[in-house]
Structures are given as C-alpha cells and as structure tokens.
Amino acid sequence: MTENHVEPHTPSTPAPVEPTIATVTFLRPAIPAPAPVVEEDVWSDMPDDSDPTPVVPPMPSVAPTVGPDDRTIVLDTARVILAKTSTPAPVSGKVEKVDLDDFGDRPLIPAWMYSAEGWAAWAGVFARARRRDFRRWVRRQTTQKGHVRQFGRGVRRSHEWVVGFEGVRVRSAAHTAHVLTREARLAARHARFTPRIMGTKRELAMKAAERATKAAEEAVLLHKKAKKDRNRARNLRAGVAYGPPLTAIGTGYAMGGGLGLAAGLLSTFAGGAFVGRTPYDEDADWTSEWRSLGDGDRMTAPMLDQSFRAAKVIGSEESLRVVQMPMLDTRGAWTTILDLPPGIPAKRAIRATDELAAAFGVEEAQVSIAKRGRSGRIELYVSRDLPFTDKAKPGPLLALEAAANFWGPISIGPDVRGLPISMSVVERSGLIGGEPGAGKSASGNTVLLAAALDPRVILVLADGKGGGDLEPFEHLCESFEGDADPEAFYEMLKERVEDMKQRYALLKKLGKRKVTEELAAKYSELRQLLLWVDELMFYTTDEEYGKKITKLLRNLVSRGRAAGIITFCATQKPGSDVVDTSLRDLLSIRWALRCTTPEASDTILGKGAAASGYSAKTIQSEMRGAGLLWAEGTNPTMVRADYYTDEQVEQLLARATEWRRKAGTLPNGPVPLVDQLRAQGDDDALLLAAVLDTFAVHATEDGPAEWLPGQLLLDDLKAAGYPVTAEKLGALIVRTDEEKAKRPWGEKGSRVTGYPLARVEAAATGRFGLTA
16 A cells, blocks of 8 residues: 655646655455545645655654554654655656666665564564575475485495496406306316327317316406406595595594584485486486396395396286385395285296296296295395305214104204204105215205114115225114115115014004104114115115116015105116106105206106296206205205215214113124134134134234234144144135245345235135135
8 A cells, every 4th residue: 555645736846756665565455444534735835946855744753652443554663764865856858877886765675674573574584585495495395306305325336336337347257257167067077088098089078178277277367356346446546435434423523522523424425416416217227227136236126027027927017015125135036025926926936036036137047936925925035146156064964962763853954044954754756866976965964863863773785886885884774785786775675674574563563554763762672773775776766676676675665664764765867767657756855966967857746837937947056965855844955965974974964973882772793704713613613713813813904914823823823722724724714826836035135935814714604605
C-alpha cells in the first residue's frame, strides 16, 4: 500500500517529483485497514523563475506503539522512515551522467532492519529457508548426487586407479606358465616312459622335454616379473592416493587432538566427494561388465543375478532372493544362501556349475553348490583359490589317546569349506574308485586306520595290486592275502562265508536280528569284521576264479551287513566289465576320486550323477586325495581325505598293536619255520630245526647268517646231542655243485665247504610242506 502526493502544475512549470515510497508492513492482516487521509499540497503564488518546492506535512519523529490488535497496520512507522528521506531535486531537461557508485543520501539499509518486528519476520524466513535446504540435502543423499554417494564413488575410483590394469598381464602370464608347465610335465613323462630300444624316438622325446622345460621356466620367470612390476606400480599409486588423506588425519590428530582429527576426516571426506562428484554412466561404469570374482571383485546381489542369467539358470526377467547376504569366511571364500525363483529346482543350478564358474571367472572346482532345506534353496560357495591344493593338516587320529570307536562316525576329512566330514560304516559297504595316482591308498587309510585303532574290529585284507600298501597292517589281520593270488583270495572268501553262517546261527540262538555294539562286546564271535579288497579288478577278471569271487563277494555284501561284516572295495574303474553290476549296486557308500571322463565317474557314483552336476572329472590333478563322497545325505560332497605319512602310519599302527595286545585281540602271527618243524615230531624235522637254531646263534648285526661251514654245523649239532655225520647231513640237505663250492671262513680266510641258509629252508619246506 502506498501514499501518492498529487501536485497541480502548469505547462511552463515542471511537475514535482514524488517522494520516496516506503513499503508498509502488515502484522497478520486478517481485515483490511481503512485508507489513511492525505492532505493535498497547496501552492502559493510565486514568481515564474522561482523553484517550486513541495510542502511536506509534519510527520511524527517517533514511531507509534503498535496496539494489541494484530490487524493494525504499521503506517506511522513507514512515515517516520519516509521523513528521514531527503527530497530529490526537480528533474531538469538536461540528462547528466550518473555515477552508480555514488548513492548520495539514499539508504543502503533495508527498511525491516529498523524494527524488531522486521527482524523477527526476516529470521522466520531465514529459518524456514534453512530448514528446507536441510531437508533437500537429506533427500539428496539417497540420489547419485548425495555427498555420501560422491565419497563412495571417490573411494571406488581411487581404489580402481590404484589397482590399475596390470592384473590382466599377471593373469595372462600365470595362465601361460600353467599351460607350459603342464606341457613340460607331460613331455617329461613321455620321455621317461619311452623304451630305450626306441633310440631315435627316445632321443627326440628327451629333446622335446628339454625344450618344454625351458619354455616353462621362462614363462614362470615372466610371471614372477609381471607380479613384481604390478606390485611396484600399485604401491606407488597407493602412496599417491592414500598418502595425503592419512597424512591429513594423522597431522590433525597430532596438532589438534579430537578437533584436528575431525578436521582431517572432514577434509578427507570432502576430497573423496570431489573426486566422485560425477556419477557413473553406462559407458563409464566398466566394472559391472568386465570385472568378476576371478578379478578380485566383491560378490553382490546384482552380480549373482547377472551370473545366474548368463548361465541360463534363471530367465532374463527373473531375479534371485538373497536369504543370506554374500560374505567372506575365514578361508577367504564367498558364501551365500539363495532362493531360486518359483518353479526352478536346485538341481538346475547344480547342473550349471560349469556355466556359473565361467560367469564368476573362476575354475569349476572353485564353485560348490548344495541344496539347503528345500528344493529351491541353495548354498553357493566360491573359493578364491583352487581348493585342496594347500598342505594337508595332520589327521585327527594322531590326537587319539585311547582306542577309536568303529561303531561311531569315522572322520574322513575336510570339505571345501574346511568343515570336517565323517560317515558311519555300520551295516554299510563301500566302493572307492579313481584313476591311477588319484590317492586311493591314502584315502583308504582313513578307514583302515580307524578300524585298526579299534581293538574290537577283525581285519581281513586282500591286496590285488601285490604291492606294499597293506603290508604294515598284516600283523593285525586275521587273514591277509598280499600276493595278488586269486585262488588264495577265493579260499579266504569261503572262510568268511562260513564265518557269516556261524554268526547268523548265533544270532538265531540269541533271538536277535542283527549285531549291535552290545552284542559284539558280549560275544567275541560277533565282533565287527572289515573286509578290505584293494584292486578288485585283478580278482574279478581272473578267468578261473573271477566269477566265483564275484558270487562270494555278492553273498557277503548282501547278507553280511546284519552279521557285522563290512566290505570295502577299491579299484580304478568299476565298470560292468570289471565289477558285475549285481555286486556294484549293493555297495552303498561311493567315493569317486579324480576320473578322466564323466562316464568313469558315473560308474562309481551311479548313472546320471555327472548329468546332475556331480562329476569327478572336474577334480584337478593338483587336488590329490580329493573326491566326491556319497555316504550321508542325498547328494555327494567334495571331500579331501585326511593324509597320513608313512611315519605317521607306523606310529598309529604301533599304538593299535599295543592296544590290541592289552585287549587280547592281537591275532597270532605267522609261526616260525623252526616251531613248525618241531611240531612235526619227526627226527629229521628236529634235526633241521637244530640246524636253523645254529644259523640263528651265529647271526650278526646285519641279520641271520646266510652261510655256515659244514664242520661248524656238525660240531654244534653233536654238542646239542644229535648223532649226525657229514654223510647224513648231506643226504638230508641236498646241495647243488655251485653250493658245494668252497668259501673263505674265519680270520685266516681258509676255504671250506658249507651250507647256505636258503638251501636249509628249502629242504625243510619242500619235504614237510611247510611255509617259511
């Protein structure tokens, strides 16, 4: 609302300029105020050349007090302000240059600053403006332009700059070194097994092996150099990127304490926000397209969706439901629990393990998928490095201070997550298979040692390989076949079948259906019996005894479970041409070590296992002792068997021997030939036993005497009371002409005739049908 002064004028007299207009301030104007009365200026008669001056009515010098009515309009205050304004000179026809920096008497202070009410109104407007600014700032933080997001982008960009692209070169060099090393290993193996009679071919193979070895060594050196260059570049960039913020924070804390620390953190935050002020766009954000777990990126929900879509596990419009957010475990591997979209079973994800590994940028052996709880829920485990390539930890059997319990769970080894896996073999039977060198012997030791350390278990072992893997257990066995003799193994199985019949007869007499731990503790005839057959293929493929052995084994496996007889078989490839399916399908525990083909894996785990995502072909050669164990649950589990060195095996078997001796279950060892001869009761047998005693008396530190003079034997025999002559001894122990040759003897080295120990033992075993 303004006041206007109306001035009458003549054509020759210019109109006066209106005084300065002031803004009227309303205090809650609910009802319009009445218009003020303005007196009209009166002009007096003046000469024409005199300057007209407007007459300003008198104004109060003090602003009136505002009444209690809030609707009062503060007009008098405006009049006081107007009174302080000087009246401008009349406008002349000549235009003068105006200095904009010369304000003259015009006020520079706003009108509202002259009253408390004006200050209050301005403060309210300022407070509301700041409150709106704060709310806009809070809402802005959830957008890409928020300061927190800017700082996050700044940290990410700084880290990406520090990491750089040298890792691509390192991974390429590592891949090249790995391939060339494998080729060098194959070339060396080919050269080593090339017969010497093939001279030219062997020479070419040796040269090829040398070239491959040299190329592999150069590739390894290049890989090491690439890693060194990458680390040097990253360290320099890390110093540039992280040095100033850390310096600012440390200096601020040292100089100003908590306040300086806050200032340093604030400056670091401001710097990071400045670096990340520009949001990522689709073209600039290359990390989501090119980086993966194999490149060291984090596992996130968008990455999981993208990987499962790329593997064709879910559709392009479907997404996963994250039950447990991805996290790193203590082994540095990513683990998460996911729910697949409705209608998609877990077996689809398990079958697509290879495709998911490619989407994650890792090896297939690094990805482990297991069903959890229900059909559509899976647990995903992705290790950063190839599992089971580190040094195996000592097995738990070494820590035993008392006898083991073969009736309870048996520790097998850790899974890919490092969790211990165990299985129960009570009323079960097992099959272990894998290619040569996969670790069948070391894996079998986990079961054999557990059985040996339980003094109640009866051991019956057969080594179809004819090697020395099972020989350390021989003195603990009730029956042992170590010569790879199918006939002897057949006789051993016949004894086991008779033992099974006796067990069932005792159970029928006791009114029991099967052997329990209480019955085995009460009746020694019902103790658990472990029948272990190594290299089953050698026995079952024998032309004369193969079918007979298969029939007896099938009888023991199918009927012996309830009688306390546990059967384990180990072979390389248990195909139908090696192990009859009627026997193989009865073996409930399956352990598939590394195999060359998915079909070979299926012969162990069962038909369709490889198609369902469980194939032992995915096991790398570096993962020795690792295999798919199907013992507990509905799906196989990747497990690495506990490893025991030869010295540790001897140590454990020494404990087992001592515990069995105390328990009275140590089997009688082989009867010495001397005792067998004395048991014959024949005079010639007693004489031969005395001859063997003479050889034992003259034993040295290196072992028993291999040869003794004939006169020495005669003297010792006569001293022992045997009336023997040289002719009688020669007729009893027939020697060849070569064995009758004279040999040096004694300090003087006189050459005399004598008898070899081997000839004496051969005469004793050949005449009386004994075993040495």
